[in-house]
Amino acid sequence: MGLARFLIYFTWKDIRIKKPVYEQLRRFWTRIFAVSFVVAP
Incomplete structure (x- = not known):
């Protein structure tokens, strides 16, 4: 759940x-979070 902090x-920065740049970072990390949430059992 460390990605939630990111x-x-x-x-908040956006x-x-x-x-x-903060919007781009937020979108990137949201995709990573979503993928890890779906793949994790």
Whole structure:
């Protein structure tokens, strides 16, 4: 569940700072989180 912290952090940075890099990081880590959630038994 360590990825959830990344998602919260990047979402917060995206909302507060409005830099496109944080949105890209958030989308990337959301995909990784979703894949690991689906694959994990």
